[in-house]
Amino acid sequence: MTDATEPFAISISQLRKCFDHVAALEGLDLQVAHGCIFGLLGPNGAGKSTAIKMLTTLLDPTSGSATVAGFDIARQPVEVRRHIGYVPQMLSADGALTAIENLNLSARLHGLHGAQRRARVKDAIAFAGLEASASKLVRTYSGGMIRRLEIAQATLHNPQVLFLDEPTIGLDPIARRTVWERLEQLRDKGTTILITTHDMEEADTLCDELAILHQGRLAVVGKPDALKAQVGEQASLDDVFVHFSGVGLEQDGNYRGTRDSRDAIQRLG
Known part of the structure; x- marks a missing residue:
C-alpha cells in the first residue's frame, strides 16, 4: 500500500546525469502525485529514458536526488525495486514460454510462492484478458496481447x-x-504510473499531468488542458509539444530513433 506520509509518489530534486562530460539530464526538479498517470514527453535525446533508468535504479545519477515510493534511489535501490514495476520498450516477455509460465517466473522473482502465487497469476491472466490463450506460446500472440x-x-x-x-x-x-x-484500471486502484510517449493522443487521453523535457532540461509541467490553454485558445497537445520543445513532431527523430521504433513495430506485430 502507498505510504500516506509521503507527499509524492516520485520526488526529484536537481537530478543530473552526465556521460563523458555531456549532460543527458540537467538539474531535473519534478514531483508526481500519488495515484495518477504522469506523462514524460520530449524529442529523442531529451532525457526521458535517462530519467526513467535512474528512477528505476538502472543508472546511478551524477548528482541530485530522487525518491520513489518513499525510498531514495541512490541509498535504498533494493527497496525502490521492491516497490516498482517496469515495462521497457524492449520485449520483456519470453516468446518460448506461455503466458502462465511467464507470469509464474515473474512471481517467483518477486518472492511470491504457493497459494499466493497461484492467486496472483490467475488474477493477472484475467486482468490481461488472456484466459483463452494463457497456455499458448507468447510468440503466437499479437502485439496488444504481448x-x-x-x-x-x-x-x-x-x-x-x-x-x-x-x-x-x-x-x-x-x-x-x-x-x-x-x-486506467491500475490508476483507479491507486497505482501511480509514469509513462514516456511520443503519441500526443495517448498523452492527452491518459495523463492527469505531464512534463515536457528539452535538451535534458524541464521545459514545462502541468495538466494537459491547462497547457493547451496556455499556448492558445484552440491549441492541441501537438501545439503544446512544438511550443515548449521547439521541435516539430515531424522532425522528432533520427536514424536510431526510427530504427528502434521500427524494430518495436516488427516485434509487436
Missing part, C-alpha cells in the same frame, strides 16, 4: 509505482485503447 501480458507481469507484486516506456508503440488503434483501459 503488451497486456507485460503489464500484468510488472504488476504481479502490486507495485506502488509503475514505469512504462512507450507502452503502445507499434500497436493498432484497438489494441492501443485496450492497453489504455488496463492502465
